[in-house]
Amino acid sequence: LGRTGVLIACYLVYSLRIRANDAIRLVRKKRPKSVQTSGQILCVQQFEHYMLPQTIVFSSKETLNLTKDKKTSEFTLKQYLYRQRATLHGLEERAFRELPKIVYCLCERLLKLCGCQQSVGMDFRIKNKPFYKSFMVYKLRKTKPPDPTTPEEAATELDQVTALPMVEWRDPVEEDIERNLESVSRITGTANNGSIPALQIHEAFTVDHHSLPEERLKYLKQLRNDINQQRDAFDKINIEEDPTILTGLLFEWLEGLKQPVLDREDLSLIVGRAYNVESCALALTMEDIMLVEYLLRFVTRLRPLAANKKVDILKRLLASLTHQTVSVNGRCLPMRKDFQRLRDGTCSQVINFMLRMIVELQKDMVKPGRDDADVVVPQRRFRIKAWK
Incomplete structure (x- = not known):
């Protein structure tokens, strides 16, 4: 007896992000004499202790409301x-098996604001077949085994790197006309039927957020806290x-991650193999290089935007990926963070690697599939209201 009440209470914990005792009280109010035994109560409490820490999106060194354990608030x-x-x-579990959902939602929203959500080479919508399976790195991992780091690649390489000129990167689709398009979009305030020009996205990336x-x-x-504590906050x-x-x-x-996506060993590996994109991509861990490839694809989809401005965005993303400050337009970003500064030589090498990888991605792009029936529009999620 009482199994249905236990199931409802556990679902309320998952859906409303509430404590087990609160969920039990709500169930008892509508279903008298349910969830009464100590075993049933313990089951709901154990589910809370397991589930609520898993729902934290933004890592924090401070103890959060959803967990009393400091270790579970960092990841x-x-x-x-x-x-x-x-x-x-x-579908969401399949689509985001190798990619953080929060990064996807933020980047796709930015692209939608400037009218760049439609991709020339790939369909990024949530489908029965996850879009990341069309990523260059994913296909490389399926055809070739990971390339381990060789003993000759020492971390001391980072200290010996000198500044190099940036790789010349030209977008074959729009580089010849983008300057005129930028001028038009700045005047009209729109780009590709978006509500804002792509140039404003560049400004949002290079601004000092602490100012x-x-x-x-x-x-x-507040929005950050809401996403951590409310399931429906992603809709915001x-x-x-x-x-x-x-x-x-x-x-x-x-x-806010406990460790940078690209740590010192990763940077050393990239510096040692910067000229071989395939070898470098295979040597990095799967989760790291998949996130990097998605961010690179995000930058290439920002149009119309000059190549040098896309490089500025890459530099700012590099700062966040490495937890180090990077000089962008004469300013070290991010400001007011207890980060070390990334060496100019290392920065130029990593940016060059990213640009080479973008060139390979552009070669790898194929036309999206014609079977739009494979696209699944997520059903509208009904909000669960607490019983009065």
């Missing part, structure tokens, strides 16, 4: 992906109109 990228699999299900007005900083913090991202808030959330998530 690496790999740990987050494991937790994400425990909380997502169905935002106090009310915007409070809103940014889909209606957010301020690209500065979206980029702020993106940087908060990347820079």
Whole structure:
């Protein structure tokens, strides 16, 4: 007896992000004499202790409301992906098996604001077949085994790197006309039927978020807390109109990870193999290089935008990926962070690797499939209201 009440209470814990005792009280109010035995109560409490820490999206060194354990409020990228699999299900679980959902939602919203959501080479919508299976790195991993780091590649390479000129990168689709398009989009305020020009996305990436007005900083913090504590808070991202808030959330998530996505060993590996994109991609861990490839594809989809401005965005993303400051247009970003500065030589080598990888991605792009029936529009999620 009481199994249905236990199931309902556990679902309320998962859906409403509430404590086990609160969920039990709600169930008892509508279903008298349910969830009464100590075993049933313990079952709901154990489910709470397991599930609520898994739902934390933004890592924090401070103890959060959903968990009393400081260790569960901090996580690496790999740990987050494991937790994400425990909380997502169905199409979302398959689509975000190798990619953080929060990064995808923020980047796709930025692209939608400037009318760049439609991709020339790939369909990024949630489908029966996850889009990441069309990524260059994913296909490389399927055809070739991972390339381990050789003993000759020592971390001392980072100290010996000198600054190199940037790889010349020309977008074959638009480089010849993008300057004129930028001027037009700045005047009209629109680009590709978007509500804002792509140039404004560039400005949102290169702004010092700590210099935002106090009310915007409070809103940014509140939105971050809502996403951590409310299941439906992801819907707020889909209606957010301020690209500065979206980029702020993106940087908060990347820079809040317990360990940087690209640590010192990864940087040393990239510096040693920067000229061989395939070898470097195989040597990096799967979760790291998949996230890097998605971010690179995101940058290439920002149009119309000059190549040098896309490089600025890459530099700012590199700062968040490495937890180090990088010089962008004469300013070290992010500001007011206790980060070391990334060496100029290392920065130029990694950016060159990213540009080479973008060139390979452009070669790898294929036309999207014609079977639009494979695209599944997620059903509208009904909000669960607490019983009165």
